Amino acid sequence: MTAKPMTKTQLVAALAEKMDADKKTATAALDAVAELVMQEVSAGGAITLPGIGKIMCRARPERQVRNPATGETMTKAADKAVKVTIAKALKDAVNG
Template identity: 75%
Template sequence: MAKPMTKTQLVAALAEEMGSDKKSAGAALDAVVNVITREVSNGGAVPLPGVGKIYCRERPERMVRNPATGEQMHKAADRQVKMTFAKALKDSVNG
C-alpha cells in the first residue's frame, strides 16, 4: 500500500495541475476545506464532482457497550460526518 500524500505534496500537485505557484494552490485548498467544514457543520452536504459527497448524519441516542467491561451505558444523540464516493471514482480504483 502506498504512503498517504501529505498536505505539502498535495499543494505541490495542485500547483502543478493548475499551472500556478504553491502559495495560490495552498490558498485554494484552504478555501475549499473551509467551505466544506462550514457547510457540513451547519448540517449541509457538499458534493465534490467525480469524488463523492460529504455530509453530516444525525445519530439518535442509544445504548452502547463498553468492550473492556461489558457494561451497558447510555450514549447521547450526536452527529457524524459521512462521505459517499462517486461511482466513477470507485470504477477508476477497481478497473
C-alpha cells in the same frame, strides 16, 4: 503494503503543477475548498465534490453501547457524524 498517504505539502505541490500556478495560489485554493466544506457540513448541509463524492452531516440518535472491557451497558447521547459517499466515477477508477 500500502503507500503512505499524500501529505498536504505533496498535495499542494501536485495541485500547483496541475493548475500551472505557484504553491501559494494552490495552498489558498485548497484551504478555501476545505473551509467551504467545513462550513457547509458543520451547518448540517451536504456538499458534492464532482468525481470524488458527497460529504454530509448525519444525526445519530441516542443509543445503547457496551464497554468491551467490562461488559457494562451505557447510554450514549445523540450526536452527529460526518458521512462520505464515494462517487461512482472514483469507484470505477479504483476498480477499473
